[in-house]
Amino acid sequence: MADLAAALGPGGAREEPLELAMYGKDAGVTRGRPGAVCFPRDAAGVAGAVRIARRHGVPIVPRGSGTGLAGGATPADGALVVSTTRLNRILAVDEHERTAWVEPGVLNLDLTRAVAHLGLHYAPDPSSQQACSIGGNVATNAGGPHCLASGVTSAHVLALDVVLPDGAEVRLGGLEPDTAGYDLRGCFVGSEGTMGIATRVAVRLSPDPPAVSTLLLEFASLDAAAATVGAVIAEGIVPAALEMMDAEITRAVEDYVGAGFPRDAAAILLVELDGRPGSVAADTAAVGELGRAHGARRVRVAADEAERALLWKGRKSAFGAIARIAPDYYLHDAVVPRTRLVDVLRTVYDVADTHALTMMNVFHAGDGNLHPLIVFDASEPGIWDRVASAGDAILRACIAAGGVLSGEHGIGLEKRDHMPLIFGPDDLAAQAGLRAAFDPDGRANPGKVLPEGSRCGEIAGAPEGTWI
């Protein structure tokens, strides 16, 4: 601690027990007990803190805004939390190349706002975009409704300056389209703090589309909605976003924000098309027709920016609407092949029924990224077991349908022990080997992503309160 205070100046590191408790968890459900938290202001400060931790044999955990849902920023006991909140400068914006260098603590929406006057934006838009940091987005390879056409975070990160777990500073990737050697940048994106700490990120900025149109399609059955999704994609239309909400969540959102969603629909689709005015108009008409052909009872096209904003507010408030219904929720994040969407959804509802749990579904239908949500009251005796067992059954069903574990929120602590479901021992060993190349001592966010035992000498048990 004295070393940290000397390296980072007064206020640069803190260890009051009450404050440390606040750094024990993120927006997920797991909890740990860090030994200290520090707030470096530049890359050198990060490197200094990492070296000090190494000297004292203490693990490190990077933390952005702590909006992660998978416990990625939950510290191993005694760990040093490296907060990036003071690394929050936009360093350079190149309007012509459409790139920007930013520090990792810059918030996603702040970046988009800062370049809005140039007609640019940062494309990945997680629903938490107002609060989450670019560093956290990189480390979880975050996605959002508008990542269907433009790709998730990985497609928008060009280069990274990283402090490795041994304190060395390296650059991964580069602004040139084709950098020589291994794509270590790609490897770092999604590494959830296990390969070091990003201190500067070069991101791609996207031009604002000249025309945008948003449609709301209402359906009397989930099947009809899912069939429409398939038909739109089969038609060769690539919507900027394609989101589905089931009856429960639609009602919940409508009660909460009054976005004009139908309370009696079995499912709704929110489709956004962008591009040049002519093609947007044509695609809008085509999606409307496809919807009706597959049983949409109503197709509504947002008349203006205000209506469009309201529809998206509805979609992005899904989480808040749930927070109002029940004190606790458990959110899943899995990707299944689009063709199996309806089957998987049915299984998901069956699982909820057999476990007597309330289930809601809101998800990125375009890329098959499901977010089944279980809402419950944690004070009910025995509920955790039911929730955990339902969660397990849901993940297994997704994987059985050929899906993967995490669409965007990351593996973290939460889904770590499900990794063997999709990866064999050799795959896991290869991943552990890669991780070890970055972090031979196993001090960077230990206990995350890979299950215990996939490499020898993994330190730190699961933090207290872990229930996966």
Next chain:
Amino acid sequence: MTLPIDPVDLARCVDCGLCLPHCPTFRATGRESASPRGRIAAMRRVQAGEPVDEAFVSYMQECVQCRGCEAACPSGVPFGRLMEQTRQALRSTRRPRPPLVRRTLEWLAYRVVLPRPGLLVALSWVLIPLRRLPGLTGRTAGLRYRAESLMERLQADDDPDVHLFTGCVMDAWQRDTHRAALRIMRASGAHPGLPGPGAGCCGALQLHAGMDFDARRLARAVMRSLPGDDPIVVCSAGCGAMLKSYGELLETDAAHRFAARVRSFAEWLEEHGGPPLRDTGRTVVVQDPCHLNHVQKVAGSVRRVLAPAYRLVDLDDDGLCCGAGGAYSLTQPELAAAMRDRTLAAIRRAGGDGAVVASANPGCAMHLAAAGVDVRHPAELLEAALGASPDAGDGDAGESEHR
């Protein structure tokens, strides 16, 4: 010690972190302990039986009570209430107690001076020469009231059909604003009256400091001074929010009925219909005081009443608190200054150097003016656009009125 707060309110927080960017103290420090989520976590621990330590007290005191978090919270956490109740508990049981000097100053301000507008005006006379002292100019730069303004009383109409609430600080230091408001109200065809005897401070500062007993006493005095059922117009966003909350504070039918009569100045003007205005062609940057924006939720009315006369520019900072926060700029000067720097940068981005800023709250106005910003109340801006204003057309709205 446990906190007298409803566990259900506390349980509402789901730790999502969506409020963090809307919290000015978190933005200024980057510390979870200076964020709504962190403060709630701390309340939970105390509620669960952990001792109240100095750290807890300082985290609570660093909160400016702007309620930006409450407006942003998807889960409906009533943060304002949680914080008021926590401060009440701290005030009644806190060990160790704050230093004597501070307690004395608080006692003087909250219990002696603010409830007595006459005393405040008298003190203001004393301050006029003092504020020119070299050592004090920085601290008192926000106090720009004129001596003549203190001398002239406000004039009420006979047979009023609406009342203007005058309060404490504003009556002493920004009486010109009230004068402008009365003029606009008359120009709109209304007959404004003034509070009867006994009215003073609305009690907001006391409530925020955890002195709920004093707050209730002041609230009852304000209600007695404004009988009847005509609308009550309030030029201060903070006082307006307080008057509107008398129902919950006193929990009587009379208080609820009283609260229903209260309107912020621009809100009333919009409902009533305003006077004819000329287009000044000038640009004004609109600052949204937290108590108008997050608490009363009527910030839009300021824009709508000013729009016919000015070109309006918004700040791009999501309505983050400027750091004034009642007595906050005195109790937490460092954080308040950091928050103000952020607001100043936003003002420069929106209107360049020398921008004229509209603010409907005296606290914000003084806090920003102390940093050299040209701040006007919407009432003054409207007065300058009436066409008959003394400086009409000279290119600088209300200049001579303000200094």
